[in-house]
Amino acid sequence: MSGELPPNINIKEPRWDQSTFVGRANHFFTVTDPRNILLTNEQLENARKVVHDYRQGIVPPGLTENELWRAKYIYDSAFHPDTGEKMILIGRMSAQVPMNMTITGCMMTFYRTTPAVLFWQWINQSFNAVVNYTNRSGDAPLTVNELGTAYVSATTGAVATALGLNALTKHVSPLIGRFVPFAAVAAANCINIPLMRQRELRAGIPVTDENGNRLGESANAAKQAITQVVISRILMAAPGMAIPPFIMNTLEKKAFLKRFPWMSAPIQVGLVGFCLVFATPLCCALFPQKSSMSVTSLEAELQAKIRETSPELRRVYFNKGL
Numbered sequence: 001m002s003g004e005l006p007p008n009i010n011i012k013e014p015r016w017d018q019s020t021f022v023g024r025a026n027h028f029f030t031v032t033d034p035r036n037i038l039l040t041n042e043q044l045e046n047a048r049k050v051v052h053d054y055r056q057g058i059v060p061p062g063l064t065e066n067e068l069w070r071a072k073y074i075y076d077s078a079f080h081p082d083t084g085e086k087m088i089l090i091g092r093m094s095a096q097v098p099m100n101m102t103i104t105g106c107m108m109t110f111y112r113t114t115p116a117v118l119f120w121q122w123i124n125q126s127f128n129a130v131v132n133y134t135n136r137s138g139d140a141p142l143t144v145n146e147l148g149t150a151y152v153s154a155t156t157g158a159v160a161t162a163l164g165l166n167a168l169t170k171h172v173s174p175l176i177g178r179f180v181p182f183a184a185v186a187a188a189n190c191i192n193i194p195l196m197r198q199r200e201l202r203a204g205i206p207v208t209d210e211n212g213n214r215l216g217e218s219a220n221a222a223k224q225a226i227t228q229v230v231i232s233r234i235l236m237a238a239p240g241m242a243i244p245p246f247i248m249n250t251l252e253k254k255a256f257l258k259r260f261p262w263m264s265a266p267i268q269v270g271l272v273g274f275c276l277v278f279a280t281p282l283c284c285a286l287f288p289q290k291s292s293m294s295v296t297s298l299e300a301e302l303q304a305k306i307r308e309t310s311p312e313l314r315r316v317y318f319n320k321g322l
Contacts (some may be wrong), residue, residue: 005059011051011072012212014289025284028093032281036077036094044086047074080134082206088128091134093284093322097276099127104240104276105269107181110250117162120181125155125188132196135322150195158188182241189233194226197321199224207298207316215309215316216302220321221293225320228287232322236283240275244268282320291320 015030016023050071053059053079080087085139090099093172103124119280154191162184194201204217205225248268251257257264295306 005054005063005065005068009054009065009068011054011068015069018288018290021285023280024288027289028281028284030097031071031077032093032284033077034094034277036074036091036099037072037092037098039078041198044074044078045072048079051075053141055232087134088130091130093135093280095274096131096280100237100240100280101126101269101273101276104181104185104237105244105265105272107185108241108244108272109165109265109268111134111162111181114163114166114305117166118159121159121162121184121188122155125151125158125192128188128192129154129196132193133268147196150192150198153195154188154192157191158184161187173201179242179245183236184217185237185241186234189230189237193230197222197226204299205318208317209310209313210315212317215306215313218298218316218318220298221291221316221318224293224317225291228291228320229322232283232286235286236276236279239274243275244271248269287320289320289322290317292317 014023014027016026018024018027047070050060050063050068054068063064077092078086089095105122107124110120129147133147162180165180165183198223201219204219205222206214207218207221208214209214248271249266251267252264257267294315295303295313298306298316304317
């Protein structure tokens, strides 16, 4: 190996200790950095080349450790960890803050009429469908029929929840009405994510030993992975949808917004964005990206296979998705 860098930097794993919440938070603050969506295709391909070359033992002269880690995180932000394919731009985690702040801000501003609820819940679920598919775990693709079924089911569930809650809250205070979009988003996440990842629940996701050697596929691992992602996504949305309603409810009584009512949407979008800058990486960090479970929690057939090949193995590992 040529170059200045040592050959043993493990760039297959994150730079920070993933066994601690702080280490995972540092990792996800880097992965979800919105500035990553401004990178050109040339910059992404250069990062991919640096990462692939280093894994093959090739280092460009003058490459520093910080530059290697920067290339690794640019690569991670744009390429799927299991398939290696370049992810759809708006489906990347670095697009979460700008996309969600715009959609959520508008959902919470335009929630009073049925057409507005229908439109923004449809936009939100269309975006969620892209994100959930882009950040799925494993390397098994969904068919067009599966994608269509998941998309229609999740969108219908979200819209029905929002309209139902809107009807129930017509005679309560306006403040409570502002929380309808959050309830709809939480319900939709519980529908959308499992549906978009239904193939994983049927066929399983790849499980490996600690060194990354593939042992088989497990649907039980997929259930754990999807449950963790649903919890993270609901909590991720909570600050941006729970804090701004109180602030907006107060601001709308002030002279400024009465004089400039058109400022309501930009202010709401800004408040949501501020919350999401912190909530997105912190909630992604709630569970390790490389999740694990006991061998005894796997399907009986896979347990038997592992006992034959690796009788001393106690835990298996898998990518939970995001």
